[in-house]
Amino acid sequence: MWAYESTFYQIxxxxxxxxxxxxxxxLEHRILKxxxxxxxxxxxxxxxxxxSPVFESDTHGYNTRDxxxxxxxxxxxxxxxxxxENCHKAGIKVIIDGVFNHVGRGFWAFQDVLEKRWDSPYxxxxxxxxxxxxxxxxxxxxxxxxxxxxxxxLNLRNPAVADHIMDCVKGWIDEFDIDGxxxxxxxxxxxxxxxxxxxxxxxxxxxxxxxGELLHGDYNQFVNDDMLHSCTNYKCYKGIYSSxxxxxxxxxxxxLLRQFxxxxxxxxxxxxxxxxxxxxxxxxxASILTNEKHLPLVYAMAYGMPGIxxxxxxxxxxxxxxxxxxxxxxxxxxxxxxxxxxxxxxxxLGEAKKNSNxxxxxxxxxxxxxxxxxxxxxKTDSERVLVAINADENEFTAHFDAGCGTAxxxxxxxxxxxxxxxxxPPYSAAFWKMER
Numbered sequence: 538m539w540a541y542e543s544t545f546y547q548i549x550x551x552x553x554x555x556x557x558x559x560x561x562x563x564l565e566h567r568i569l570k571x572x573x574x575x576x577x578x579x580x581x582x583x584x585x586x587x588x589s590p591v592f593e594s595d596t597h598g599y600n601t602r603d604x605x606x607x608x609x610x611x612x613x614x615x616x617x618x619x620x621x622e623n624c625h626k627a628g629i630k631v632i633i634d635g636v637f638n639h640v641g642r643g644f645w646a647f648q649d650v651l652e653k654r655w656d657s658p659y660x661x662x663x664x665x666x667x668x669x670x671x672x673x674x675x676x677x678x679x680x681x682x683x684x685x686x687x688x689x690x691l692n693l694r695n696p697a698v699a700d701h702i703m704d705c706v707k708g709w710i711d712e713f714d715i716d717g718x719x720x721x722x723x724x725x726x727x728x729x730x731x732x733x734x735x736x737x738x739x740x741x742x743x744x745x746x747x748x749g750e751l752l753h754g755d756y757n758q759f760v761n762d763d764m765l766h767s768c769t770n771y772k773c774y775k776g777i778y779s780s781x782x783x784x785x786x787x788x789x790x791x792x793l794l795r796q797f798x799x800x801x802x803x804x805x806x807x808x809x810x811x812x813x814x815x816x817x818x819x820x821x822x823a824s825i826l827t828n829e830k831h832l833p834l835v836y837a838m839a840y841g842m843p844g845i846x847x848x849x850x851x852x853x854x855x856x857x858x859x860x861x862x863x864x865x866x867x868x869x870x871x872x873x874x875x876x877x878x879x880x881x882x883x884x885x886l887g888e889a890k891k892n893s894n895x896x897x898x899x900x901x902x903x904x905x906x907x908x909x910x911x912x913x914x915x916k917t918d919s920e921r922v923l924v925a926i927n928a929d930e931n932e933f934t935a936h937f938d939a940g941c942g943t944a945x946x947x948x949x950x951x952x953x954x955x956x957x958x959x960x961x962p963p964y965s966a967a968f969w970k971m972e973r
Contacts, residue, residue, distance in 0.1 A: 538766060539585075539630060540717065540746040541809040542897045544840070544887045545847035546583040549817040550591050551598050552868025553850060556610035558596055560643075568611040571620045575627050577874035581853060582887020585630040587719055587748075589817055591617060597864070598634070599721060600641025600687055604705040614712060621713045632717035632746055633709070637702055638725045639681070639688040642673070647689050651675060662698050664690055682722065693730040703737050710741050723749030723759060723768065731764040748811060760808055770810035770844055772796065777814055777838055778822060781831040781928055786911040789838065790903050793913070797843045797901035806900065812844035815852055817868055824857040830964040833882045834926055837948075837966035840886040841915070841924035843901050853880050882948075889947035889968050895920040896947075896968070905937045910961065912937065921971040922947065927961035934958040944969035 550556075554567035568591070578586065590598025593606045607617045621631045640647060646659035654660075654667065654677070669678025672686045682688040691698055709715050718738075720726065726749075738745040749759050751768040759765050773796070776789040796805045814822040814835045822835060832855060840846045854875040858866045890896045899915030899922065906912075909929040915922045923944070927933045939955040946953055947968040953959065961967065 538746065538809075539744055540748075540766065540845060542891070543585040543630065543845060544583050544890060545585045545587050545811070545845060546578050546581065547587045547589070547813075547816060547847055547849045549589040549598075549850070549868045550611055551589075551608070552817070552865065552870060554611060555870035556608070558865065560593070560595055560602075560608070560610060562609060564609045564613070566612040566616050568607070568616050568620055572623050574874055575623055575629070577876070578629065579627050580876075580884060581848070581880060582884045582891065583848070584628055584891070585632065585716075586624060587847065588631065588633045590634045590636055590721075592636075595641035595643045595687065599636050600639075600643070601636055602641055602643040603645060604702070605708060618713050621715060625714065630716040630746075631713075632719055632748065633713075633715055634721055635706070635718040636721040637691065637693065637730075638722045639690045642687055642689060644689065650677075661695050662692055664692055682725070693727040699730055699733060703733070706734070706738065707741055710738075710745070716742070716744075717746030717748065719748045719750065720765070721750055723765065724751050724754060728758075728764070731759070735764055756805055756808070756810065760805075760810070767809050767811055767845060770796075770812055773810075773842070773844075774813060774819075777835055778825050780838075781835060782825075782827045784909050784928060786906060786908060786926070786928065790906050790911050790913065793842055793901055794903060799900060799902055808843075810844045811847050812839045812842060813847045813849070814839055815849050816847070817849065817864070818860075819867070820860045821849070821852050821856055821858045821867065823852065823855040824859050829855075830930075831928060833879060834928055834964065834966055836879075836883055836886060837924070837926055837968075840890050841896065841913075841926075841966070841968060843899070843915070846886075846890065848883065853883050855879055885948050886968075893920060893922055893947060893968075893970070895922040895970075905935055909933070910935065923967075923969040923971065925959070925961055925967045925969065927963065927965050930963050932963055933961045935961060939971070941971050943972045945972070946970075 593603040593608045594600050607614050624631050646662050649659050650657040664680035666678040680690040747765045749765040749768040752771045760768050776792045780786050780789040854877050895915040895917050899917045902914040904912040910927050910933050912925045936958045944953045947970050
């Protein structure tokens with residue numbers, strides 16, 4: 538699967554393009570801005586883009602009006618087709634948000650229900666009671682996602698609803714040639730629907746990637762041969778930044794051991810989950826770290842641990858924004874990309890991962906662990922890499938049995954000799970590829 542060897546770049550298009558929050562109905566070709574950023578994304582070492590919602594919606598994209606039409610605030614279907622085509626020419630795969638748990642109040646079928654009530658052929662597309670009322674005083678009650686009545690929950694057990702979604706996904710593949718889907722609130726989706734979606738997509742395009750948004754619970758219920766290929770690794774999200782803020786590497790390493798370690802009880806060994814340090818829903822990493830010198834190191838952790846690294850647009854140069862400022866602050870519009878030392882470091886991490894079988898497919902074993910340092914092994918039959926991180930302001934000399942005498946650092950390209958202990962400079966990371 539191509540995704541297991543990829544590094545993703547996440548774009549939230551409505552924010553990225555500076556679109557108005559409310560859908561004003563005015564056509565603007567804003568999505569073409571992505572074309573100007575492709576060289577930057579390529580230079581970062583990314584070979585896949587995840588686009589948050591692109592289809593016609595009421596406001597933020599997750600309240601869909603029409604699954605067949607690119608949001609007019611972003612442009613036309615032909616505009617987006619061109620963007621995907623240009624990404625593919627640059628060797629970049631494209632996945633988009635599939636928001637299938639709920640739609641917006643402006644969704645055409647729900648509007649038909651509001652108008653025709655019992656006479657609407659779409660009344661069973663939703664969970665509706667004509668004996669109640671909603672917060673919008675519609676004279677009917679309906680189920681909204683987690684009590685949000687601007688997000689009208691779809692009845693995915695209704696064959697007509699599932700058929701409509703399957704037809705739309707086929708249309709996206711035929712029209713835009715997308716390479717996969719990120720499924721919003723996948724933990725809410727009906728399991729039979731997910732099985733059908735997986736089978737449907739497998740038959741439409743080889744290696745079509747299905748990524749689910751999972752926040753908690755047993756990932757294996759969703760990530761398996763019949764449903765999703767991967768999911769968001771929220772179990773490690775907090776552990777990554779918290780380990781650095783509290784100077785307690787035990788937190789993240791123990792989480793990784795529980796998920797990917799060598800023991801029989803390991804939860805997700807062999808799976809390729811999406812690793813991230815921030816996204817469109819949470820405080821940007823540069824605003825949550827208490828020590829800015831740890832910023833490159835959290836990315837080293839995300840690239841070095843098992844999984845598929847994903848970088849949120851703007852965070853690669855250290856852009857800041859806090860969740861308390863509201864979602865629009867997290868989804869900023871930057872006039873053009875920036876490039877600094879952090880970008881350069883991330884590009885080197887991407888190059889290291891791209892060329893390493895161990896970093897893409899290796900298991901996980903802790904080699905050395907203190908409050909401020911960790912060294913762990915990623916190993917396959919063909920390659921062995923040690924990921925070393927020193928979060929301290931002081932140099933650290935690691936004494937351990939490396940199993941060989943020399944290595945090369947995949948980040949810097951420099952040789953490394955394990956004789957007499959391995960010196961780690963302050964605030965540093967290394968990916969040592971072990972010599973046989």
